[in-house]
Amino acid sequence: MSNELSVNHLLGIKYLNRDDLELIFKTADQFKEVINRPIRKVPSLRDITIANLFFENSTRTKLSFELAEKRLSADVINFSAAGSSVTKGETLVDTVNNILSMKVDMVVMRHAKPGAAIFLSQNVNSIIVNAGDGAHEHPTQALLDAYSIREKYQDIEGKKVVIVGDILHSRVALSNIFCLRKLGAEVMVCGPTTLIPKYIHSLGIKVSHNLMEALEWCDIANMLRVQHERQELQYFPSVREYVQQYGVTMRLLNRLSKPITIMHPGPINRGVEISSEVADSDQSIILNQVENGVAIRMAVLYLLASKKEMNFAQT
Amino acid sequence: MIKRELLSEEQISIILNRLACQLVENHGDFSETVLIGLQPRGVPVLRRLVELLEKQGIANIRQGLLDITFYRDDFRRRDSPLEPNRTRIDVLLENKRVVFVDDVLFTGRSVRAALDAIHSFGRPKDIELLVLIDRRFSRELPIQPDYTGKRVDSIASERVLVKWKEEEGHNIVYLIRPQDEQ
Structure with a gap:
């Protein structure tokens, strides 16, 4: 090397x-x-x-x-x-x-x-x-995300990572997809249809619109913030509906068959993409990322x- | 390239024993002393010295590994970057007696960088330098060892290579001279 x-x-x-x-x-x-x-x-x-x-x-x-x-x-x-x-x-x-x-x-x-x-x-x-x-x-966000995964799991090869949320407006998502794919991880994106770009599967990744299914599949979930400031249109009916469909809560995590790791590039909207409980739990490595x-x-x-x-x- | 044996396994073992005894003479029970191996080549020397000291009944010797890559004075002046190694110093060096351990002392520039680097871990009482091989007459800075295994007269184009059992099968020191200068 x-x-x-x-x-x-x-x-x-x-x-x-x-x-x-x-x-x-x-x-x-x-x-x-x-x-x-x-x-x-x-x-x-x-x-x-x-x-x-x-x-x-x-x-x-x-x-x-x-x-x-x-x-x-x-x-x-x-x-x-x-x-x-x-x-x-x-x-x-x-x-x-x-x-x-x-x-x-x-x-x-x-x-x-x-x-x-x-x-x-x-x-x-x-x-x-x-x-x-x-x-x-x-790029540096994707590098530190991958580095944090490597730190926790020693190896990134073969790990399953789901990126949840506003993929359409997210530079973090795109850099993360490139980085994780190059390091041999499997990647899935999950979010409402309106916030997932067309043809994104051509990057060699899976697409899901069902949060529970995505969380069950993955080892690590990277939660993105909904970037209201970049949204010139209404991409989903209400924040409340988004939280019900795509917000990660402790109750949801406890229903999974295995514990998963929660990441977030910040800034967090507590109670929207993840609940406070999840952000502060042992499963979250948000502050390690920083x-x-x-x-x-x-x-x-x-x-x-x-x-x-x-x-x-x-x- | 001509490879000449400078020290045999037996000679190295005699020298290391002597260096260990000299350390005991100056540092007693090592209660105030921290041995610091300079990465990467000082580490095998440090490990062997600690083994010998433990055989003499000195327990709990404090030791650490110091990498000096980020303190070098040739950053942005060399063709290819150097790869950093792990630094592991778990003790605060404030008021401790520090001994740097390395295999070969050549220009003195790594030791200069180490003197710079060590202050990130506190202000030691004093710092000494122990080397297995001292290539005298090739120094570029006013730095001399306090404990010397063997002094070697060599010219700049030559290389002194210390090989350990775990690398070469046995402990040996070579002097390597480029072919066209024989």
């Missing part, structure tokens, strides 16, 4: 191969140890500056990236679209090039438009890390910065 990533940017899980995924996980193992030390910091990226460009709101992803960058001793600058010159009509490439001319080495970007990260990687001279682009991909997020992002940034193209003499 190579100890170098095959890509120069992290744009999506689609562009990674299985060796890349394993390398990121192995490196994250070591960073997980680092962030549990009395002093949780290593000097690896001390000569690197990273810009976090968030053109769309985010709390945990932004915090997690910023923490990962600081734990690696990188210099960090933050940018959020509110109150910036984006509102004055500047283009994305111009904004980023302006920031890069202040000698920034890497860009972590979240953007509402699918493909924004790929577009940027083709038009500016910097390492790009996609922190979510519209309903396209959210902890692992920092280790995974450290691994990604470290591995991208260690590419030959980033060598000291060339920058």
